[in-house]
Amino acid sequence: MADSAQLIAHLLRRAGFGVGPDEQAAFGGLSYAQAVDRLVNYDAIPDAVDTHIGQAGYLGTTSNGPFSPNTVETDAQQRWLFRMVHSQRPLQEKMTLFWHNYFATGFDKIAGVVTATHATRLMAGKASEDPVGQRGQIEMFRANALGSLRDLLIQVTIDPAMLIWLDGDTNTKAQPQENFGRELMELFSRGVGYYTESDVYAAARVFTGVNLQTNGDVRTPTVSFGWIYRANQHDTASKTFSFPIYPDGGKTIPARSASVGTQDAIDLIDALAYHPETARRVARKLYDFFVSETITPAQADIDALANIYLQNGTQIKPVLQAIFMAPQFQDQAMHFTRYAWPVEFVVRALKEVGWTGYSAASALGPLSSMGQQLLEPPNVAGWVLGQSWFSTGAMLTRMNWASNLAANQQFRIAAAAAGAKSSPTALVDFLTSRLTTDLDPAVRADLITYASAGGVWTGSDTQLRAKGAGIVHLILGSAAYQFV
Amino acid sequence: MSLTRRTFIKNGVAAFTVTLAVPRFVSDLAHAQGPVSRNLIVLDLSGGNDGLSLLVPYLDPFYYSRRPTLGIPAGTVLPIGSDTSGKALGLHPKLTGLQGIFNDGRLAFLQRVGYANSSRSHFFGTDIWSTANPGNSTGSGWVGRYLSTIAPPLDPLVAWNTTGDTPHMLQSSSVAVASIPSVSAYAFQSPTGGAESALERTAATSIASHIPVDKPQVAFVSTTVQSALATLDRVASVGQYAPSVTYPNNGFGQALRAVAGAMAKGTGTKVFWVQTGGFDTHASQDTIADNGAYVKLMVTLNDGLTALYNDLKNQGLLSNTLLLSFSEFGRRITENGSRGTDHGAASVMFAMGGGVRGGLYGTSADLSPDPKNPTLENAAGDVTFETDFRSAYAKVLDNWLGADSVAVLGGNFRKSGIEFV
Incomplete structure (x- = not known):
C-alpha cells in the first residue's frame, strides 16, 4: 500500500492535473478520504480561478489584442489551460475535459456557419462576461461536470x-x-x-x-x-x-x-x-479514464459502477466517489500506468517545473502537434487515447516542448537547485524528487552521466542552468514521464 | 538490454524493435528487403466520400431528380467515357488534372466498392475498411499485416504516416509506423544548444534503451523514442528535397511533397499514409459554386494529386508508385433537407500510378428509386456494392506488392475483371 502522500498525488494526477505548490498547500494535511471529499465536493470552494488571469505569479497568457477568451479561440484555449494549472477545483476541470471528449464537438464547423467569433462564444463563452449572456458548451459541461x-x-x-x-x-x-x-x-x-x-x-x-x-x-x-x-x-x-x-x-x-x-x-x-447498456458504457468510460485503460476490468466492477449510476438518477458524482475509494483505483501497481493526454502532460509539467514567465500561448502549437487541440477534437468520437498519443512525431513534439519549457524556466530551476549544486548526483536527485515519476535506476544513472559530462563540475551558475535545464528536459522527455 | 518484441507487446500497436539496425542514409536495408522498390500510398478521404459527386453519372435522369440542388450540370462535368454497362461518366468539374492523368492511362476508377450490410458509422466503418474484416474490426490493419510479411529486420521508416495518429489500417502487432506530420519539426531540440545538445541526445538515446520488462506501457513509449531518435537524420535529409513542381500550400499538398521527398531521398519506405478530410457533407454540401464545400474538397484533391503525379513523373519515380484511395462509406443517393447527403453504402475507389491500367472498372448504379432496383439497397436509398473492397486490396497485394492476399486478408477475395494494377 502506498503511503498517504503518494496516494493523494496519484489521486491528483488522475482526478486533477498533478501536484503543484497550490495542491501541496491545499491537500498537504488531509487524509486520503478527506482529499477525495475535497475534490468531489468542490462546490464548497469558490470558483475564483479566472480572477487570477493576468496577475503576477500565475501562468501568463498572450493575445493579439485584449485577452478575450469569450470571442477568440486561442484565448479560450489559454483560459482553459490556465484553469487546469490554477483551479482550486481540479476535478471540475478534469471532468469538463472528459465531457469535451465524450461529446466531442469541433470548433471549425461551427465557425464555418456562424464565424469564428461566435463559434468561440458557442464553444467556450462565459455567460457572465457575454453581452447577452450566451453560454458556451464547455461552460455548460463545467456547470454540470458531476451532474x-x-x-x-x-x-x-x-x-x-x-x-x-x-x-x-x-x-x-x-x-x-x-x-x-x-x-x-x-x-x-x-x-x-x-x-x-x-x-x-x-x-x-x-x-x-x-x-x-x-x-x-x-x-x-x-x-x-x-x-x-x-x-x-x-x-x-x-x-x-x-x-x-x-x-x-x-x-x-x-x-x-x-x-x-x-x-x-x-x-x-x-x-x-x-x-x-448506457450505464455499463459510461461506467467503463469512467473506469478507463480514472483507473486503467489497459487492464480489462472485472465485469462485476463495471456492473457495480453501473448500478450506482442507475440508482442515483444517472448522477456521475457518486460513481466517481466509488471509483476513487475503490482498492482497484488506489492499487500502487496502477500508479503511472495511464498514458497522459497531451494536456495532462503539459499541465502537469507546468505545475512541477514552474510557470512564472511562461505563457499558455507557447503550449498551443505544440499541443496541436502532440495531437490535442482543445476545442478541436478530430471528430465526434473524440481523441483516440492511450498508445495512439505516442507516434514518433507526437513524442518528439513532447520532447521538444519539454526543451522549450526547460529553457524558459532555466533561471528558476537553477535558483531552486542552488542547495543541490554540490555534485551532479545531488542535482539529479533534487530534480527527480521534484518531477515525480516512477524512474528506473538505470535512468537515474544516465542522468548523472549526463550531468557529469562535458567538463569539470564546479556548480557555477552557468553550469547549474545548463545542466538543470538539460536534466529537466531529459526527465520530461523520458518515457516514464508520459504517464499519470 | 535486448529482448524480442513479443515479450513486451501485449496487444494493440506494435512498438519499435529494440535492436535497430539503422543505416544512416540511403537505406541499404530497405533495398535488401526485396528487389522491387515499389511503394504504396494509401489515401484516406475521411468522412465518407460522395462518390456520385466525384464520378458523375451525368446522363442519368434520376441523378438529377434525386439531387435537385447537388446534381452537377451535365455540361460542366469532365467526360471520361462509359463503363461496361454503357453508363456515361464524368469527373467533377474541378478534377481537371485527374482527367489528364486518366487520359494518360494512369488513373483507374473502381465503381461500387463496399461490402454487405455496410456500416454507416464513421468509426466502425473506418475500422472495417482498416482491418478488412466486417465480422471483427478490432484487430490489426490489413496494411500492417502486409508489413508483417516482410522479412525482418525492418527499417523504422518502412511505413511513413503523414498524420499525427497511427492509422488503424497500418497497425499490427509486429511492425511500427513512423508518424511524421511535419518533416521540419521532426528534430531534436535542446534548452541550451551547442555541445550540451549532443550530450542530451546521447543521454536521451541511452534513457530510451532501458526497456522495463514489467512495464509494457513505458516499454512502448521507450521504443517510440528510440525510433524517433534513430530516424531523425534521414528524415532531415527529406527536408532538403527540392521538388520539380510546386505543391499546394495546404496540409494535404505538403504531406504529398514529403512523400515524394522520401521517395527521392531513398528512405526505402514501402507504405505511405496520407489523408484529406471534410467529406462528411451532411449539410450545405454545395457541389457546384466555386466556394462550395464539396468543390473545395475536389480542388484540394485535384491540386495535390496532380502535383504529386507530375513531380514523380519528372523524377522518374512514377513507375514505382501506386496510390490507392478509400473512404469509410459512400453517401445516400437522395439529397437531404440540409442540401447535403447522409451516410450511405458502396462508393468509388481510385488508383493512380505508373503501374496502373487506367480506366473505368465495375459498373455504375442505376439510380432509379424503384425499391426492386438490384443495384440499390435500403429501399433504393443507397448504392449496393458490386465489388467487395477486399477484392481491391487483393489486387494490390497480389499484383503490386508481391504478397499473398489470401494470407494477408484471411481469405480468397481475388476477383477477375478489375485488373486495375
Whole structure:
C-alpha cells in the first residue's frame, strides 16, 4: 500500500492535473478520504480561478489584442489551460475535459456557419462576461461536470454548438437529418452494436423540428443563439425502436400532436440514459479514464459502477466517489500506468517545473502537434487515447516542448537547485524528487552521466542552468514521464 | 538490454524493435528487403466520400431528380467515357488534372466498392475498411499485416504516416509506423544548444534503451523514442528535397511533397499514409459554386494529386508508385433537407500510378428509386456494392506488392475483371 502522500498525488494526477505548490498547500494535511471529499465536493470552494488571469505569479497568457477568451479561440484555449494549472477545483476541470471528449464537438464547423467569433462564444463563452449572456458548451459541461448524464443529454440536444455540429439545425419533417440521432446512440449512450439502422431513422424523426434559433444579426456581437422547437417541422407519427423506450417494455413512441412533440425527445433520452447498456458504457468510460485503460476490468466492477449510476438518477458524482475509494483505483501497481493526454502532460509539467514567465500561448502549437487541440477534437468520437498519443512525431513534439519549457524556466530551476549544486548526483536527485515519476535506476544513472559530462563540475551558475535545464528536459522527455 | 518484441507487446500497436539496425542514409536495408522498390500510398478521404459527386453519372435522369440542388450540370462535368454497362461518366468539374492523368492511362476508377450490410458509422466503418474484416474490426490493419510479411529486420521508416495518429489500417502487432506530420519539426531540440545538445541526445538515446520488462506501457513509449531518435537524420535529409513542381500550400499538398521527398531521398519506405478530410457533407454540401464545400474538397484533391503525379513523373519515380484511395462509406443517393447527403453504402475507389491500367472498372448504379432496383439497397436509398473492397486490396497485394492476399486478408477475395494494377 502506498503511503498517504503518494496516494493523494496519484489521486491528483488522475482526478486533477498533478501536484503543484497550490495542491501541496491545499491537500498537504488531509487524509486520503478527506482529499477525495475535497475534490468531489468542490462546490464548497469558490470558483475564483479566472480572477487570477493576468496577475503576477500565475501562468501568463498572450493575445493579439485584449485577452478575450469569450470571442477568440486561442484565448479560450489559454483560459482553459490556465484553469487546469490554477483551479482550486481540479476535478471540475478534469471532468469538463472528459465531457469535451465524450461529446466531442469541433470548433471549425461551427465557425464555418456562424464565424469564428461566435463559434468561440458557442464553444467556450462565459455567460457572465457575454453581452447577452450566451453560454458556451464547455461552460455548460463545467456547470454540470458531476451532474446527471440524463440532464447532460438534454442540455447537449439543445446546445447551439451541438445543433450546428451534428446538423440538428436542419432536421425537418420532410427530410429528417440523421447525424445527431445516430451519434446520440452510438457515442453518447448505448454504443455500437446496441442500435439498428432503423433506430437511427426513428431517432432522426424524434428530433425533427428541434432546430437552432438565431436571434439577431450574425454580423453583430450581440446576436444570440439558442434552440427552437418548430412544431410544423416535427414528424408527429409514431416511432418504433428495437429496444424498450418505456418502463413497461413498450418500444414505440406514440403519435402525438405537434404541439407536444418535444416529449418525443424526452422519452427517447430518458430511455437511453437509463438503459443498462448506457450505464455499463459510461461506467467503463469512467473506469478507463480514472483507473486503467489497459487492464480489462472485472465485469462485476463495471456492473457495480453501473448500478450506482442507475440508482442515483444517472448522477456521475457518486460513481466517481466509488471509483476513487475503490482498492482497484488506489492499487500502487496502477500508479503511472495511464498514458497522459497531451494536456495532462503539459499541465502537469507546468505545475512541477514552474510557470512564472511562461505563457499558455507557447503550449498551443505544440499541443496541436502532440495531437490535442482543445476545442478541436478530430471528430465526434473524440481523441483516440492511450498508445495512439505516442507516434514518433507526437513524442518528439513532447520532447521538444519539454526543451522549450526547460529553457524558459532555466533561471528558476537553477535558483531552486542552488542547495543541490554540490555534485551532479545531488542535482539529479533534487530534480527527480521534484518531477515525480516512477524512474528506473538505470535512468537515474544516465542522468548523472549526463550531468557529469562535458567538463569539470564546479556548480557555477552557468553550469547549474545548463545542466538543470538539460536534466529537466531529459526527465520530461523520458518515457516514464508520459504517464499519470 | 535486448529482448524480442513479443515479450513486451501485449496487444494493440506494435512498438519499435529494440535492436535497430539503422543505416544512416540511403537505406541499404530497405533495398535488401526485396528487389522491387515499389511503394504504396494509401489515401484516406475521411468522412465518407460522395462518390456520385466525384464520378458523375451525368446522363442519368434520376441523378438529377434525386439531387435537385447537388446534381452537377451535365455540361460542366469532365467526360471520361462509359463503363461496361454503357453508363456515361464524368469527373467533377474541378478534377481537371485527374482527367489528364486518366487520359494518360494512369488513373483507374473502381465503381461500387463496399461490402454487405455496410456500416454507416464513421468509426466502425473506418475500422472495417482498416482491418478488412466486417465480422471483427478490432484487430490489426490489413496494411500492417502486409508489413508483417516482410522479412525482418525492418527499417523504422518502412511505413511513413503523414498524420499525427497511427492509422488503424497500418497497425499490427509486429511492425511500427513512423508518424511524421511535419518533416521540419521532426528534430531534436535542446534548452541550451551547442555541445550540451549532443550530450542530451546521447543521454536521451541511452534513457530510451532501458526497456522495463514489467512495464509494457513505458516499454512502448521507450521504443517510440528510440525510433524517433534513430530516424531523425534521414528524415532531415527529406527536408532538403527540392521538388520539380510546386505543391499546394495546404496540409494535404505538403504531406504529398514529403512523400515524394522520401521517395527521392531513398528512405526505402514501402507504405505511405496520407489523408484529406471534410467529406462528411451532411449539410450545405454545395457541389457546384466555386466556394462550395464539396468543390473545395475536389480542388484540394485535384491540386495535390496532380502535383504529386507530375513531380514523380519528372523524377522518374512514377513507375514505382501506386496510390490507392478509400473512404469509410459512400453517401445516400437522395439529397437531404440540409442540401447535403447522409451516410450511405458502396462508393468509388481510385488508383493512380505508373503501374496502373487506367480506366473505368465495375459498373455504375442505376439510380432509379424503384425499391426492386438490384443495384440499390435500403429501399433504393443507397448504392449496393458490386465489388467487395477486399477484392481491391487483393489486387494490390497480389499484383503490386508481391504478397499473398489470401494470407494477408484471411481469405480468397481475388476477383477477375478489375485488373486495375
